[in-house]
Amino acid sequence: MLQWADDLKVANSDLYLDSCRPRGVCFVSHAHSDHICCHERVIATPATAKLAHHRIGMTCAEPLDYRRDLQRDGDTIVRLLPAGHVLGSAMIHVTRPEGTLLYTGDYKLRASRTVESAELQSADYLVMESTYGVPMFRFPPADLVAEQLVDLVRGALRDGRQPIVMGYSLGKSQEVARILADAGIAMTMHGAVATISELYEQLGVPVGKFRRYQFADFHGGGAIDLQERGALLAPPYVARTPFVTRFKNPCRIILTGWALLKNAIYRYGADHALPLSDHADFDELLETIERVRPKKVFTHHGYREFVDELQKRHIDAELARPDEQLMLFE
Ligand SMILES: [Zn+2]
Structure with a gap:
Protein backbone atom coordinates (compact mmCIF):
# COMPACT_ATOMS: atom_id res chain seq x y z
CA MET A 1 0.00 0.00 0.00
CA LEU A 2 3.08 2.19 0.32
CA GLN A 3 5.31 3.01 -2.59
CA TRP A 4 8.70 4.70 -2.80
CA ALA A 5 8.59 6.88 -5.93
CA ASP A 6 11.47 9.31 -5.19
CA ASP A 7 9.33 10.11 -2.15
CA LEU A 8 6.67 8.38 -0.08
CA LYS A 9 3.43 7.81 -1.94
CA VAL A 10 0.23 5.85 -1.37
CA ALA A 11 0.32 3.04 -3.95
CA ASN A 12 -2.35 3.02 -6.70
CA SER A 13 -3.15 6.65 -5.90
CA ASP A 14 -1.76 10.10 -6.78
CA LEU A 15 -1.26 11.01 -3.12
CA TYR A 16 2.30 11.81 -1.96
CA LEU A 17 3.22 12.04 1.72
CA ASP A 18 5.40 14.98 2.86
CA SER A 19 7.17 15.13 -0.47
CA CYS A 20 10.12 17.53 -0.74
CA ARG A 21 9.48 18.04 -4.45
CA PRO A 22 6.49 19.73 -6.13
CA ARG A 23 3.71 17.17 -6.65
CA GLY A 24 0.18 17.11 -8.07
CA VAL A 25 -1.35 16.17 -4.72
CA CYS A 26 0.52 15.96 -1.43
CA PHE A 27 -0.30 15.54 2.25
CA VAL A 28 1.72 18.02 4.36
CA SER A 29 1.90 16.74 7.94
CA HIS A 30 3.13 20.01 9.49
CA ALA A 31 4.86 23.28 8.70
CA HIS A 32 8.50 22.47 9.59
CA SER A 33 10.55 23.37 6.55
CA ASP A 34 11.80 19.82 5.94
CA HIS A 35 8.19 18.81 5.24
CA ILE A 36 6.85 21.58 3.01
CA CYS A 37 7.13 22.50 -0.63
CA CYS A 38 4.94 24.18 -3.29
CA HIS A 39 2.63 21.45 -4.61
CA GLU A 40 -0.32 21.89 -6.98
CA ARG A 41 -2.77 20.71 -4.33
CA VAL A 42 -2.09 20.14 -0.66
CA ILE A 43 -4.05 18.29 2.00
CA ALA A 44 -3.22 19.80 5.41
CA THR A 45 -4.96 21.11 8.51
CA PRO A 46 -6.04 24.78 8.39
CA ALA A 47 -3.34 25.69 10.95
CA THR A 48 -0.59 23.95 8.96
CA ALA A 49 -1.81 25.68 5.80
CA LYS A 50 -1.60 29.05 7.55
CA LEU A 51 1.82 28.41 9.12
CA ALA A 52 3.18 26.92 5.88
CA HIS A 53 1.83 29.86 3.92
CA HIS A 54 3.75 32.19 6.21
CA ARG A 55 6.96 30.18 5.77
CA ILE A 56 6.96 29.41 2.03
CA GLY A 57 4.03 31.28 0.54
CA MET A 58 2.03 28.08 -0.07
CA THR A 59 -1.37 29.09 -1.41
CA CYS A 60 -2.82 25.92 -2.85
CA ALA A 61 -3.91 24.18 0.34
CA GLU A 62 -7.07 22.14 0.78
CA PRO A 63 -7.49 22.59 4.54
CA LEU A 64 -9.16 19.61 6.19
CA ASP A 65 -10.27 19.56 9.82
CA TYR A 66 -9.24 16.66 12.04
CA ARG A 67 -11.48 13.57 12.00
CA ARG A 68 -13.37 14.55 8.83
CA ASP A 69 -13.34 12.05 5.98
CA LEU A 70 -12.43 13.22 2.50
CA GLN A 71 -13.29 10.95 -0.41
CA ARG A 72 -10.71 11.04 -3.20
CA ASP A 73 -10.69 9.29 -6.61
CA GLY A 74 -13.76 7.23 -5.72
CA ASP A 75 -11.97 4.52 -3.76
CA THR A 76 -9.64 6.42 -1.42
CA ILE A 77 -10.83 7.95 1.85
CA VAL A 78 -8.44 10.11 3.87
CA ARG A 79 -8.81 11.42 7.40
CA LEU A 80 -6.46 13.67 9.39
CA LEU A 81 -5.73 12.99 13.06
CA PRO A 82 -3.88 15.18 15.60
CA ALA A 83 -0.15 14.34 15.79
CA GLY A 84 0.77 16.28 18.97
CA HIS A 85 3.98 17.60 17.35
CA VAL A 86 3.43 21.33 16.67
CA LEU A 87 0.33 23.45 16.10
CA GLY A 88 -1.61 22.07 13.12
CA SER A 89 0.45 18.87 12.84
CA ALA A 90 -1.48 15.86 11.57
CA MET A 91 -1.24 12.17 10.82
CA ILE A 92 -3.13 10.86 7.80
CA HIS A 93 -5.23 7.70 7.82
CA VAL A 94 -5.93 6.28 4.36
CA THR A 95 -8.57 3.68 3.53
CA ARG A 96 -8.38 1.89 0.17
CA PRO A 97 -9.83 -1.37 -1.15
CA GLU A 98 -6.49 -3.11 -0.41
CA GLY A 99 -6.37 -1.99 3.23
CA THR A 100 -5.72 0.87 5.64
CA LEU A 101 -2.57 2.91 6.22
CA LEU A 102 -1.58 5.33 8.98
CA TYR A 103 1.23 7.78 8.22
CA THR A 104 2.37 9.57 11.38
CA GLY A 105 4.62 12.39 10.14
CA ASP A 106 6.47 13.83 13.15
CA TYR A 107 4.50 13.16 16.34
CA LYS A 108 4.58 12.49 20.04
CA LEU A 109 2.14 10.84 22.43
CA ARG A 110 3.01 12.93 25.54
CA ALA A 111 0.71 15.83 26.44
CA SER A 112 1.72 19.36 25.51
CA ARG A 113 0.68 22.85 26.68
CA THR A 114 0.17 24.28 23.19
CA VAL A 115 -0.82 21.36 20.94
CA GLU A 116 -3.75 18.95 20.86
CA SER A 117 -2.68 15.43 21.94
CA ALA A 118 -2.01 12.80 19.28
CA GLU A 119 -4.78 10.42 18.34
CA LEU A 120 -3.99 7.01 16.87
CA GLN A 121 -6.21 4.82 14.71
CA SER A 122 -5.62 1.16 13.93
CA ALA A 123 -4.31 0.36 10.45
CA ASP A 124 -2.91 -2.52 8.39
CA TYR A 125 0.21 -0.53 7.48
CA LEU A 126 1.93 1.92 9.80
CA VAL A 127 4.41 4.42 8.36
CA MET A 128 6.10 6.06 11.31
CA GLU A 129 8.92 8.47 12.06
CA SER A 130 11.60 6.95 14.27
CA THR A 131 13.79 9.96 15.08
CA TYR A 132 14.53 8.63 18.58
CA GLY A 133 14.35 4.94 17.76
CA VAL A 134 17.12 3.67 20.05
CA PRO A 135 16.66 2.76 23.74
CA MET A 136 18.88 5.58 25.12
CA PHE A 137 16.17 8.06 24.13
CA ARG A 138 13.69 7.77 26.97
CA PHE A 139 12.59 11.25 27.97
CA PRO A 140 11.88 12.25 31.59
CA PRO A 141 8.36 13.58 32.37
CA PRO A 275 15.50 17.00 26.93
CA LEU A 276 12.24 18.69 25.94
CA SER A 277 11.17 17.20 22.61
CA ASP A 278 8.25 17.38 20.18
CA HIS A 279 8.97 13.82 19.02
CA ALA A 280 8.02 10.39 20.35
CA ASP A 281 10.73 8.76 22.44
CA PHE A 282 11.73 5.11 22.15
CA ASP A 283 8.95 3.82 24.43
CA GLU A 284 6.30 5.91 22.67
CA LEU A 285 7.37 4.49 19.31
CA LEU A 286 6.82 0.97 20.66
CA GLU A 287 3.52 1.99 22.29
CA THR A 288 2.35 3.36 18.93
CA ILE A 289 2.85 -0.03 17.28
CA GLU A 290 1.00 -1.78 20.12
CA ARG A 291 -1.96 0.56 19.75
CA VAL A 292 -2.14 0.69 15.93
CA ARG A 293 -1.67 -3.11 15.62
CA PRO A 294 -0.35 -3.03 12.04
CA LYS A 295 0.49 -6.06 9.90
CA LYS A 296 3.58 -4.21 8.73
CA VAL A 297 5.63 -1.22 9.93
CA PHE A 298 7.64 1.15 7.72
CA THR A 299 10.01 3.58 9.45
CA HIS A 300 11.54 6.80 8.19
CA HIS A 301 13.39 9.89 9.46
CA GLY A 302 15.34 8.07 12.10
CA TYR A 303 17.64 5.36 13.35
CA ARG A 304 17.72 2.29 11.10
CA GLU A 305 18.48 0.32 14.30
CA PHE A 306 14.82 0.72 15.15
CA VAL A 307 13.95 -1.70 12.33
CA ASP A 308 16.38 -4.28 13.81
CA GLU A 309 14.80 -3.72 17.23
CA LEU A 310 11.32 -4.40 15.81
CA GLN A 311 12.45 -7.48 13.90
CA LYS A 312 13.94 -8.83 17.16
CA ARG A 313 10.48 -8.44 18.63
CA HIS A 314 9.02 -10.42 15.67
CA ILE A 315 7.36 -7.35 14.16
CA ASP A 316 7.39 -7.19 10.34
CA ALA A 317 9.29 -3.94 9.72
CA GLU A 318 11.44 -2.25 7.09
CA LEU A 319 12.73 1.19 6.11
CA ALA A 320 10.17 3.16 4.10
CA ARG A 321 13.03 4.46 2.01
CA PRO A 322 15.60 1.76 1.37
CA ASP A 323 18.70 4.02 1.42
CA GLU A 324 17.68 6.33 4.26
CA GLN A 325 20.36 7.72 6.55
CA LEU A 326 19.99 9.08 10.05
CA MET A 327 18.52 12.57 9.82
CA LEU A 328 19.10 14.92 12.69
CA PHE A 329 15.96 16.97 12.35
CA GLU A 330 13.75 18.16 15.10
ZN1 LIG B 1 8.79 18.44 12.66
Missing part, protein backbone atom coordinates in the same frame (compact mmCIF):
# COMPACT_ATOMS: atom_id res chain seq x y z
CA ALA A 142 7.80 16.94 30.64
CA ASP A 143 6.76 18.60 33.93
CA LEU A 144 10.11 17.69 35.47
CA VAL A 145 11.98 19.23 32.53
CA ALA A 146 9.74 22.32 32.78
CA GLU A 147 10.68 22.67 36.48
CA GLN A 148 14.39 22.41 35.63
CA LEU A 149 13.99 25.07 32.95
CA VAL A 150 12.17 27.45 35.31
CA ASP A 151 14.85 26.91 38.01
CA LEU A 152 17.69 27.63 35.54
CA VAL A 153 16.00 30.78 34.21
CA ARG A 154 15.14 32.09 37.70
CA GLY A 155 18.70 31.35 38.88
CA ALA A 156 20.21 33.26 35.94
CA LEU A 157 17.93 36.27 36.47
CA ARG A 158 18.84 36.27 40.18
CA ASP A 159 22.56 36.21 39.31
CA GLY A 160 22.24 39.05 36.82
CA ARG A 161 22.95 36.80 33.80
CA GLN A 162 20.86 36.98 30.62
CA PRO A 163 19.01 33.67 30.19
CA ILE A 164 18.85 32.72 26.50
CA VAL A 165 16.50 29.81 25.88
CA MET A 166 17.01 28.18 22.50
CA GLY A 167 14.50 25.97 20.69
CA TYR A 168 13.02 25.70 17.21
CA SER A 169 10.94 28.73 16.22
CA LEU A 170 7.86 26.69 15.33
CA GLY A 171 6.53 24.58 18.17
CA LYS A 172 9.34 24.26 20.71
CA SER A 173 9.61 27.99 21.46
CA GLN A 174 5.85 28.37 21.98
CA GLU A 175 5.87 25.41 24.38
CA VAL A 176 8.78 27.02 26.25
CA ALA A 177 6.93 30.35 26.27
CA ARG A 178 3.91 28.75 27.92
CA ILE A 179 6.11 27.08 30.55
CA LEU A 180 7.77 30.40 31.41
CA ALA A 181 4.51 32.37 31.27
CA ASP A 182 2.83 29.83 33.58
CA ALA A 183 5.73 30.40 36.03
CA GLY A 184 5.25 34.20 35.82
CA ILE A 185 8.60 34.86 34.09
CA ALA A 186 8.88 37.80 31.66
CA MET A 187 9.95 37.01 28.08
CA THR A 188 11.47 38.64 25.03
CA MET A 189 11.42 36.82 21.68
CA HIS A 190 13.84 36.87 18.76
CA GLY A 191 11.95 38.03 15.64
CA ALA A 192 11.70 34.51 14.13
CA VAL A 193 10.11 33.18 17.32
CA ALA A 194 7.90 36.25 17.82
CA THR A 195 6.39 35.98 14.32
CA ILE A 196 5.36 32.34 14.80
CA SER A 197 4.10 33.11 18.31
CA GLU A 198 1.87 35.84 16.90
CA LEU A 199 0.45 33.27 14.45
CA TYR A 200 -0.23 30.90 17.36
CA GLU A 201 -2.13 33.70 19.12
CA GLN A 202 -4.10 34.45 15.92
CA LEU A 203 -5.00 30.77 15.69
CA GLY A 204 -6.35 30.87 19.25
CA VAL A 205 -3.39 29.37 21.13
CA PRO A 206 -2.10 31.77 23.80
CA VAL A 207 1.65 31.59 24.43
CA GLY A 208 1.85 34.26 27.16
CA LYS A 209 2.83 37.93 27.21
CA PHE A 210 6.10 38.71 25.43
CA ARG A 211 8.04 41.58 23.93
CA ARG A 212 9.73 41.38 20.52
CA TYR A 213 13.55 41.69 20.62
CA GLN A 214 14.94 45.15 19.97
CA PHE A 215 18.70 45.65 20.11
CA ALA A 216 18.37 48.87 22.14
CA ASP A 217 16.38 47.09 24.89
CA PHE A 218 19.38 44.85 25.59
CA HIS A 219 22.51 46.83 24.75
CA GLY A 220 23.77 50.37 25.25
CA GLY A 221 22.65 53.19 27.51
CA GLY A 222 18.92 52.73 26.90
CA ALA A 223 18.84 49.02 27.84
CA ILE A 224 15.93 48.04 30.04
CA ASP A 225 16.22 46.12 33.30
CA LEU A 226 17.09 42.41 33.07
CA GLN A 227 14.08 41.39 35.18
CA GLU A 228 11.75 43.29 32.86
CA ARG A 229 13.11 41.86 29.61
CA GLY A 230 13.29 38.40 31.24
CA ALA A 231 14.23 35.23 29.35
CA LEU A 232 15.30 35.70 25.74
CA LEU A 233 13.78 33.02 23.48
CA ALA A 234 15.67 32.36 20.25
CA PRO A 235 16.21 29.67 17.59
CA PRO A 236 19.26 27.39 18.05
CA TYR A 237 21.16 28.78 15.06
CA VAL A 238 21.93 32.03 16.93
CA ALA A 239 24.10 30.22 19.54
CA ARG A 240 27.45 31.14 17.99
CA THR A 241 26.43 34.46 16.44
CA PRO A 242 26.81 37.95 17.95
CA PHE A 243 23.12 37.77 18.94
CA VAL A 244 24.35 35.55 21.79
CA THR A 245 28.12 36.13 21.97
CA ARG A 246 27.76 39.86 22.55
CA PHE A 247 26.29 39.16 26.02
CA LYS A 248 29.01 39.18 28.70
CA ASN A 249 27.99 36.17 30.76
CA PRO A 250 24.79 34.68 29.33
CA CYS A 251 23.11 31.51 30.59
CA ARG A 252 22.48 29.57 27.37
CA ILE A 253 19.91 26.77 27.56
CA ILE A 254 19.05 24.47 24.64
CA LEU A 255 15.87 22.39 24.62
CA THR A 256 16.00 19.30 22.41
CA GLY A 257 15.64 15.54 22.60
CA TRP A 258 19.31 15.33 21.57
CA ALA A 259 20.12 16.75 25.04
CA LEU A 260 20.43 13.10 26.09
CA LEU A 261 23.58 12.80 23.98
CA LYS A 262 26.75 13.33 26.06
CA ASN A 263 28.18 16.14 23.89
CA ALA A 264 24.92 18.12 23.54
CA ILE A 265 26.10 21.33 25.22
CA TYR A 266 29.19 21.55 22.97
CA ARG A 267 27.24 20.68 19.88
CA TYR A 268 24.69 23.41 20.52
CA GLY A 269 27.05 25.98 22.09
CA ALA A 270 25.03 26.02 25.31
CA ASP A 271 25.65 25.91 29.07
CA HIS A 272 22.71 23.58 29.72
CA ALA A 273 20.82 21.08 27.56
CA LEU A 274 17.38 19.86 28.61
